[in-house]
Amino acid sequence: MSLEFAFDLLLVLTMVWSAWRSLSATRLDRAIVMFIVFGLLMALAWARLSAPDIGLAEAAIGAGLTGALLLDAYGALQRREI
Amino acid sequence: MTGFELPVALFLLCNLIVALLAAARGPTVADRMLTALLFGSTGTGVLVLLAYGGAGQMLVDVALLLALLAAIGGIAFARRAWQRGRDD
Amino acid sequence: MMVWLILLPLLWASLAFMLGPSRGVWPAIAGLVAQLWLAFALAAEIVGSGAAMHAVGGWGAPLGIDLVADGLSAAMLLLTQCIALPLAVYAHAYFKRDDPARNYFWPLVGFLLAGLNALFLSADLFNIYVTLELLGLAAVGLVAAGGGAQQIAAALRYLFATLVGSGAYLLGVALIYGTYGTVSTVTLVSLIGADAPDLVWIAGGLMVLGLMLKTALFPFHFWLPPAHGGAPAPVSALLSAVVVKASFYLILRLWVGPFSSLTVVASLVVWFPALLGTLAVFWGSYQAIRAERLKMLIAYSTVAQLGYLFLIFPLLASAGALQAGIMQVFAHGLAKAAMFAAAGTLIKATGQEMVAGLAGVAERLPVTLFAFGLAGITLMGLPPSAGFLAKWQLIELALSQQQWVIAFVVLVGGLLAAVYVFSVLRQAFLLAPADSVVTPVSRTLEWTAFVLAAASVLLGLRGVELMQLVGVT
């Protein structure tokens, strides 16, 4: 039960929890924000899996593009309360 | 490589989780977005600690990128998904 | 030589994109003619000197990616190019000048064909995943291009179905790579033995289920009728004739390739696709008979005819099963392309989407209706069409292995096909109501549909070469 394993276990539990919250959130904007949190946690996960390339790609795409795409789509659908 | 990196990284991660739990009850969605931004900055800290904790210098690049791009999520949220004066 | 079959469509697709929104037809048709010639040349070379292999990047499996052209893939390449060229000519004449569906139509078709050709040639499970995505997104784009609400909704339903299918397939590939450390099909054939760990069984199940979803086999067929029924005629022709067959080809490739030692051991497993195929034949035919809209009728006929393909799995032990299956793929591909093309011409001329609205079409558009009839003959499996040859072989095989049920299903399926084909033909031969006006339609539309239908019938007479080609391994 080394420190590394504790870190991984905590990270993993948070990932599953944020993914579950993202799918089951009552309001859509909370779901999107939770998904952005999930993306950032994935970047940490790739760092733990000694895959820095994927960490770079996940951070660049997750934080930089997918989050903005989803929020932009949500803004465009703002007329209807979802 | 002082051996303290991993415990501090673990502490920061617990810090994040507490922030996440607090935000789960947060009144408006803006609080959740603040958590996402916190993940960006604290995440950078965790990555740097992991880098010096043994995973190698390559993670510093990931931390650099995360720090650079974390703000975009917040800006996109403010510009697109947040209507002033709408209380939810 | 085989590599140009992949590079050419990629080239003329990006060229067509750079030329602008509704241009790019001439590079496309020139490219397709060259591809057709290449496909024939490849088939001839394969029959002559056996399967050809091309190690991309010069590394060779398992490190690099291999392209393998054996009989099965050469036959599928031949079918794809034989259908793509006439449909391209048809599409060029079909779309009006300002039709929004013409918007970047040729780049989408180019990438679709590149995905198909790359899929038929690839011998690497992950590379097949990338080609499946290229194919799937291009098909979704063609269904949605310039379309109204129905087409966009159908494209979305199709997109989610194909993404879940690819996701399940990719998880299977991930598990296989985790177990064996390679994704090259050639290497995996020797690695996967009957004593494989049960993780490999789950991976195989996931991959086959994902591909069944992409083939629209019976319980997973919900996305096909709206997508193929709603899309413009040349698009639904291309999708029904070839795109749906690509994932069937992959199931066959996995079944007799890497997972062959598993399917031999578990003899009960072969009855799963056969059962679904039987249900598909009956359910598809029933829905086709009930359909009011002409293109929905043809789309449900695709669901039914796909059922036949899955009937060959219990018979795969004997030699002729693969040939019968590919003959059915060819017959249905050519016939369905002709039928959708003919339907497109009929709808464009009469302006009527409903089967009931086709009254009196016989004497106004004789060539188109003749093409529709010929395609119907192939679907019903009447001699001398290729459909008859395929069904004949299937029944012969089934009887030789005492599989009475399969033989019975094939016969009844042919009768059901007759019902919905004749329901359209009967309607067409009625006297036209006085006020019905038929806008003149360009000759190329009628004759390309006729060429495809004639090919599906004449192939019945020249089936031997195809059988020989498929047999090459």
Next chain:
Amino acid sequence: MKRLLVVLGAVCLIVLLLGAMHDLAPASVELHAAVAANLTASGVEHPVTAVLLNFRGYDTLLEIAVLLLALIVILAIGREEASNAEATVDVRLLVSPVLQTLAKLATPLMIMVAFYLLWAGSFRPGGAFQAGAVLAAAAVLLHLAELLPSWQSPGARLRLGLAGGFLIFLAVGAGSLMQGALLEYPLEQAGALILLIESGLTISLGLILAGLFLLLSRDDGETS
């Protein structure tokens, strides 16, 4: 009923897989050893870039085609009708100067990081895709700060930029096909060729990924 079926299926998939994944024998093929052995012949030092551009370069070629195809489909869907909303005054919040100065300061930084990642790709983590993603993030930032308009329909030059990287990759692949196999770089020029492909890809990927965002934000009438 369907809900129950799907949930049941998902749970039993998890149980089956977790059970089967644990007592797994080590893999029979060790590709990481093969990559390490052939690394010197690949033209780059970083193994992941070597696999991405050389050993499995064909995957990357098709992957770029998928991305370009996605952009073309987005163009094909959105008809270029005149913006259906009448010329509405942009009632969105006026852009605060703070955001605009941040964008103006951050963008050159991002471009520098992008080219650093491109250059670093050959000997440490990085590469064309990550660099392109950072360029796209810069474009997103500029658009959010109203300094960059959304695209309506790309002109000829922009289309060339979008498909340019892919065409360079195709040309190098076809060129190498003349001597040997597809995408088989001659040994001494392998590094240079990979850098050429990566630079072309960075520009094109940056434009395509930015286009995915800028084309999507053109659709609504911005009347919210």
Next chain:
Amino acid sequence: MTAGLLFASVGVILFALGVAGVLLLEHLLRRILAFNIMGSGTFLVLVGLAQRNGIADPVPQAMVLTGIVVAVAATALALALARRLYVLTGKLELSQDDEA
């Protein structure tokens, strides 16, 4: 229970969560989120299982990079279709009824 195996196990859970989300959720944007979670789960399994003995293997990492690009392309395409459907019909739910 090495780190690789732990992440692979979580990948399986995320995949199942994502697939269930795509099949059960009605709202299009939520289904797109579910698809992304499914993709991330598959990638975790691909890298985690391959590195279950702790040795970093560049081949699955390159495959995941390719997979992420394909996932971004599919996500942008799905968003464009969903927004187009909203502009045309004002609806954002795709009825789940599998009309036969």
